[in-house]
Amino acid sequence: MPTMDTPQRYGTLTRALHWVVAILVIWQLTTATVTSLAEDSALDEILWATHKPIGFTILVLMVLRLSWALINHARRPASVSRLARLGHIVLYGLVLFIPTIALLRQYGSGRAFEPFGLPLMAGFESPEIEWMMTPANLLHGWLGWTLFALALGHVLMTLHHRFSRRTEDVLPRMLDVPPRQ
Numbered sequence: 001m002p003t004m005d006t007p008q009r010y011g012t013l014t015r016a017l018h019w020v021v022a023i024l025v026i027w028q029l030t031t032a033t034v035t036s037l038a039e040d041s042a043l044d045e046i047l048w049a050t051h052k053p054i055g056f057t058i059l060v061l062m063v064l065r066l067s068w069a070l071i072n073h074a075r076r077p078a079s080v081s082r083l084a085r086l087g088h089i090v091l092y093g094l095v096l097f098i099p100t101i102a103l104l105r106q107y108g109s110g111r112a113f114e115p116f117g118l119p120l121m122a123g124f125e126s127p128e129i130e131w132m133m134t135p136a137n138l139l140h141g142w143l144g145w146t147l148f149a150l151a152l153g154h155v156l157m158t159l160h161h162r163f164s165r166r167t168e169d170v171l172p173r174m175l176d177v178p179p180r181q
């Protein structure tokens with residue numbers, strides 16, 4: 001299995017980044033759902049503590065993933081349709097933008113932020129920086145739910161391509177499964 005992508009399938013690094021980010025995004029969905037349905041419950045206390053550090057991890061992985069996608073651009077499998085291509089671009093955009101504005105808000109709040117003990121933001125005493133907080137206050141949660149709806153659509157489209165005989169099965173590009181019979 002090659003590390004680099006080929007026109008037939010994604011390589012090992014693209015696959016690893018895709019599946020790790022997919023699992024972490026689903027984790028974010030779980031923490032966000034629990035906090036909206038059962039705020040301050042014991043489960044929420046445990047899960048919500050992971051939302052910011054995992055969100056930060058997703059952003060770091062996405063920067064790597066975008067760079068790797070650009071390096072492999074000319075040799076990766078062609079999109080099955082214009083809509084699939086657009087869908088993937090929108091997914092990339094959202095998974096980069098959502099944590100970015102959240103981190104901007106975190107900085108502007110003046111509160112320290114140390115994901116996994118890493119001293120990323122020291123915090124400050126002066127008042128909050130309004131312009132840094134506004135984008136996430138307006139958009140973070142809303143775009144987060146939109147991402148989850150699109151990711152669900154993405155999974156359903158993958159299944160459609162796998163089981164509809166009239167389209168190409170794209171799952172073997174991303175996962176070691178036998179091609180459909």
Ligand code: HEM
Binds near residue numbers: 035053100136144
């Ligand atoms: C891809 C990464 C992320 C996703 C998909 C995501 C998703 C979400 C969603 C759906 C909500 C709404 C929950 C509700 O309606 O109660 C939310 C809330 C929140 N998130 Fe994230 N998040 C991500 C990253 C981050 C990061 C990196 C931070 C901070 C460093 C953060 C901080 C917050 C905070 C403080 C809230 C509550 C305030 C609000 O709704 O804007 N998130 N997140």
Ligand code: HEM
Binds near residue numbers: 022172
């Ligand atoms: C957990 C269930 C998932 C399945 C079964 C799945 C399956 C796939 C498959 C088969 C492809 C290749 C499609 C093609 O080349 O036409 C793909 C690509 C892609 N998937 Fe997923 N996926 C899942 C979750 C996610 C999630 C949660 C996200 C984003 C948050 C995501 C983002 C992407 C993107 C951006 C691509 C384009 C290729 C790349 O640059 O990595 N996927 N996925």
